[in-house]
Amino acid sequence: MNQKLRVILAEDQSMILGALAALLETEPDISVVGRANNGREALRCIATHMPDVLVTDIEMPEMSGLTLAAEVHQHFPRVRTVILTTFARAGYLRRAMDAGAQGYLLKDRPASELSDCIRRVSRGLRVIDPELAAEAWSGEQDPLTERERQVLWRAGEGKSGGEIAQELHLSEGTVRNYLSEAISKLGAANRVEAARIARAKGWL
Amino acid sequence: MNQKLRVILAEDQSMILGALAALLETEPDISVVGRANNGREALRCIATHMPDVLVTDIEMPEMSGLTLAAEVHQHFPRVRTVILTTFARAGYLRRAMDAGAQGYLLKDRPASELSDCIRRVSRGLRVIDPELAAEAWSGEQDPLTERERQVLWRAGEGKSGGEIAQELHLSEGTVRNYLSEAISKLGAANRVEAARIARAKGWL
DNA sequence: ACCAAAAGATGACAGTTGTCATGCGGAATG
DNA sequence: CATTCCGCATGACAACTGTCATCTTTTGGT
Numbered sequence A, B: 001m002n003q004k005l006r007v008i009l010a011e012d013q014s015m016i017l018g019a020l021a022a023l024l025e026t027e028p029d030i031s032v033v034g035r036a037n038n039g040r041e042a043l044r045c046i047a048t049h050m051p052d053v054l055v056t057d058i059e060m061p062e063m064s065g066l067t068l069a070a071e072v073h074q075h076f077p078r079v080r081t082v083i084l085t086t087f088a089r090a091g092y093l094r095r096a097m098d099a100g101a102q103g104y105l106l107k108d109r110p111a112s113e114l115s116d117c118i119r120r121v122s123r124g125l126r127v128i129d130p131e132l133a134a135e136a137w138s139g140e141q142d143p144l145t146e147r148e149r150q151v152l153w154r155a156g157e158g159k160s161g162g163e164i165a166q167e168l169h170l171s172e173g174t175v176r177n178y179l180s181e182a183i184s185k186l187g188a189a190n191r192v193e194a195a196r197i198a199r200a201k202g203w204l
Numbered sequence C: 001a002c003c004a005a006a007a008g009a010t011g012a013c014a015g016t017t018g019t020c021a022t023g024c025g026g027a028a029t030g
Numbered sequence D: 001c002a003t004t005c006c007g008c009a010t011g012a013c014a015a016c017t018g019t020c021a022t023c024t025t026t027t028g029g030t
Helices: A014-025 A039-049 A065-075 A090-098 A112-122 A130-138 A146-156 A161-168 A172-186 A191-201 B014-025 B039-049 B065-075 B090-098 B112-122 B130-138 B146-156 B161-168 B172-186 B191-201
Strands: A005-010 A030-036 A053-056 A080-085 A103-106 B005-010 B030-036 B053-056 B080-085 B103-106
Touching: A005 A014, A005 A039, A005 A112, A014 A030, A014 A112, A014 B014, A014 B112, A030 A039, A030 A112, A039 A053, A039 A065, A053 A065, A053 A112, A065 A080, A065 A090, A080 A090, A080 A112, A090 A103, A090 A130, A103 A112, A112 B014, A146 A161, A146 A172, A146 A191, A161 A172, A172 A191, B005 B014, B005 B039, B005 B112, B014 B030, B014 B112, B030 B039, B030 B112, B039 B053, B039 B065, B053 B065, B053 B112, B065 B080, B065 B090, B080 B090, B080 B112, B090 B103, B090 B130, B103 B112, B146 B161, B146 B172, B146 B191, B161 B172, B172 B191
Parallel strands: A005 A030, A005 A053, A053 A080, A080 A103, B005 B030, B005 B053, B053 B080, B080 B103
Antiparallel strands: none
């Protein structure tokens, strides 16, 4: 047999991180050479260990898994990236692909799929959750502009028009305009519903 | 050495379930005798295997981990229950304790704590995340009435006063009153922030 | 330099939301 | 039986939101 596949794991919940490592260590041909609790740490870890594959969560403090994937793709093009996440959102998948990830796997899938996925990706194949892939191609594009996203995000946090305006150095009226645009684009009845829809699609 | 500790795991994300099982199987004195993807399955599993300890997530389809803990406490009092969850919410902890759980552990903690926790609980000790325990005792009680909770929940989903009134067979004004009460009790500036706060504390 | 598209601002208007004082009727408690 | 409390309703008012039409200022492309 060749060398073992060298893997780095990034996941913010320590216990899950440890558990995933234990899972992978049961495979004879895979070895976990590094673990990180966030994107920034993962990046350092990759620079020193040069793994074959990076497996990363998306929602992490410091640096999101999507940003991490982009950085890795740019600075360490030989490292293959697999996104491992709870969220079956077409928007996330799309961003992951744009960021140069080779795999997108859901935490819902059986545990056995993780090692399979790592092996395939290391051979240069792409592995994408089939249901999600279908939805992502057929499904709608993110219709929001950057400003609309910023405004809608804050509105979803419970901030008022005035507060948002201050934070973004806009006039209150402009904030209302962006919000109104976002609401109509998303077919929502108000800002809260709009934020919910956007979150569900992975656009926030 | 005595018999191994017999453990059943309940967790809705299959990959995490498998990973946690792999983690526990690395311990020489612990054996995972059953796995379940939801509370109902776990209950069946417990009836047939009679484990020493049940480790369960909270947010699962079919039957929540908190409901499961209560059922287990009632029907199988010899089985110790450990709640393993993402959520550091005083409200959840309180409900878990009321439901007869012996342990409350966060997925944020190092992987090694899981087996420690299981061993202690099996010896009859209680194991509760220390930070959370402090917050739960010192921290506030849930100040919301049932109506306020119903109304606030729906408001957080983006529903308007009118819609909520219809659903709950109340007048629109009454809905506004409940919402206003909830907002002031929670020290929020509006319904969205109020809903956020209540969710964060585990009161929704 | 020119034109068109964007980003942003303004103002007006209706509808929704947050607050508060008050009123009503049915438990519950004495 | 009277009293009090609680759940619910009403009405009034100010503040905030959502929608639109219109306008100015950048910005980018040719």
